[in-house]
Amino acid sequence: MAVTIKDVARRLNLSITTVSRALDGYEDVAEETRRKVIQTAREMGYVPNRAARQLRKQRTETIGYILPTSAPRFSDPFFSEFISGLGDEAAVQGYDLLISSAPPGEDAERLVYKRWVHGRRVDGYVLNRMRLRDWRVQFLSQMNAPFVALERTLDPVDYPSVEVDGQAGIRDLMDFLIGKGHQRIAYIGTSPDMAIQADRYAGYRQSMQDAGLAFEQELVIEADLTRRGGYRAAQKLLSMQDLPTAIVCINDLTAIGALQCAHELGLKTGKDVAIAGFDGIEEAENSLPPLTTLTQPVYEIARELVKILSAVINGTPLARRRIQIQPELILRASTGAVVS
């Protein structure tokens, strides 16, 4: 059915060895021959059988990403952009992108990773939504499986990563808020075992301290990165006696939930209370009011991750094993009037 290397060889009266080597650019084949091989291969529409090549070369030329789906029906604008970045760069590097999904931290997740690792399903892994101690890091490095992560963990393993400097980002934001006179600043975060929580919360704590502002435990709430979580957390904050004047949120979805809560309580966000997020998702541009946020180049980050992973797989030495990206503070109306 499909045209194989054998067909090409037969047509040219050559051995399959020569055809293979001609196409792979080996030096021990005459230029004239190589020319002919390449041409007829193209003419005949020859495409190497992936499975055969994989079997022989013992590599799959595929990279894997397992979606951390917290709910069966899950939807997060971050991921469509992230995946399209992974896919695009994978194509550039000659890899396919294999995708599965599993609830993070569960046995199901373990199962998927194990199956892929033992079945030698992919050459390398892209990880994100890291937990502070992440079994995936331990497991993959133990199994000698190449991987790269967005965000860093505390695991005593040296692995290549891209990290967004959430701490610095939040500090920028806090400086701005404090500069505007805010003193009671609340923080809505997520579970303390998530890497981004450790990172961003640290920024919050540090800025409060540097500014000599009193830390109050009740101004810090743990949510779950969703709109609904943000909404509920804001409910608590905005029903206090002594209202916070600003709410810093760990991500945009949380902030958008908070925005809605404030609105329903009759508070004017940007005037009565300032609210800010983190991520720079598109929805944040169009919320009411538009959301102040720290934006990160998700698409480019995804591509960078694949670039690094590809280098790791091929044993190419890396210029830098840890790339740090500074998020950019985008001021919008949710933290006070702006001329945008």
Added chain:
Amino acid sequence: MAVTIKDVARRLNLSITTVSRALDGYEDVAEETRRKVIQTAREMGYVPNRAARQLRKQRTETIGYILPTSAPRFSDPFFSEFISGLGDEAAVQGYDLLISSAPPGEDAERLVYKRWVHGRRVDGYVLNRMRLRDWRVQFLSQMNAPFVALERTLDPVDYPSVEVDGQAGIRDLMDFLIGKGHQRIAYIGTSPDMAIQADRYAGYRQSMQDAGLAFEQELVIEADLTRRGGYRAAQKLLSMQDLPTAIVCINDLTAIGALQCAHELGLKTGKDVAIAGFDGIEEAENSLPPLTTLTQPVYEIARELVKILSAVINGTPLARRRIQIQPELILRASTGAVVS
């Protein structure tokens, strides 16, 4: 390195044939033997090498989906849910999910499909964002590649599909609006060669006609399914002499753009003008005001698509080759006060 079938066979003093057949559930192996095989295979952590199996069986046990990325940095809440549905059901059916991305309709898209088809990269394809005449339908059916599509095209090819009845959905919505007394109802759609445009626009036209309302060309605007497109289209509509009292949008993102435009022009959506969307994305629940929309079960649709595709690949006869899903009208404040 990895444990192969040979290792298992050696351990048990059996041939690899028997091990293979025991694991595959053939009848010609003694129950006692099968038991032992299964147990030691599990103990040794044996996972069949995918490439070898693929090569031998001439199938990849993988299904493919190519993201229609209209922009390099593209983000659409629809797709994260869609992909997670595809991935979950693929896992259930024993398939992997391979993903790539390409701008729809371009040569790049053609290239990706061709490479996958010729390289026998996947066993079947999931298509969406169909155009009215879609070359992919022609191409894949010509190549005898199994595929399944969300939405139908006009191509004279019989293929299995899931379709959301946009026409009926829009009619429901229109009935509601007309019942509330709206007469000047505008429609913001997209390029007429998209299947969903044909479908949903038809619903609009038909309802207008059935209600005896005059059709006005200037009340129909072509946008591009994005927030920005919706915003710009609404600008045109809301700067007319004789304002429309309602705007029906082809999807939620468009409607959210329109919402914002109305807000900026000082119009109270839900009072001065009614605006509605289509899709039921999460953002629509939290917009200001919350958006009336037609919701479709994206996750379930994705799973259904994979189920059907799996049946097609395996030659299992299908109960129904075309599944129709009725979207559900969700009334929210953007079309007038509601007790929600």
Added chain:
DNA sequence: TAAATCATCCAAAACGTTTTGGAAAACGGA
């Protein structure tokens, strides 16, 4: 008792590549 059937097992081929370890021919230097 011989023949036929049945229950288990297995050797070998095949899938389509890449890679190893030469072989043959052409060439160059003495």
Added chain:
DNA sequence: TCCGTTTTCCAAAACGTTTTGGATGATTTA
């Protein structure tokens, strides 16, 4: 002319499965 190089090619092995077509005994049937 002969021998060592160089250039160009190739046969065969290997990757890890599944499948084909028996083989071997044991059991039943005639």
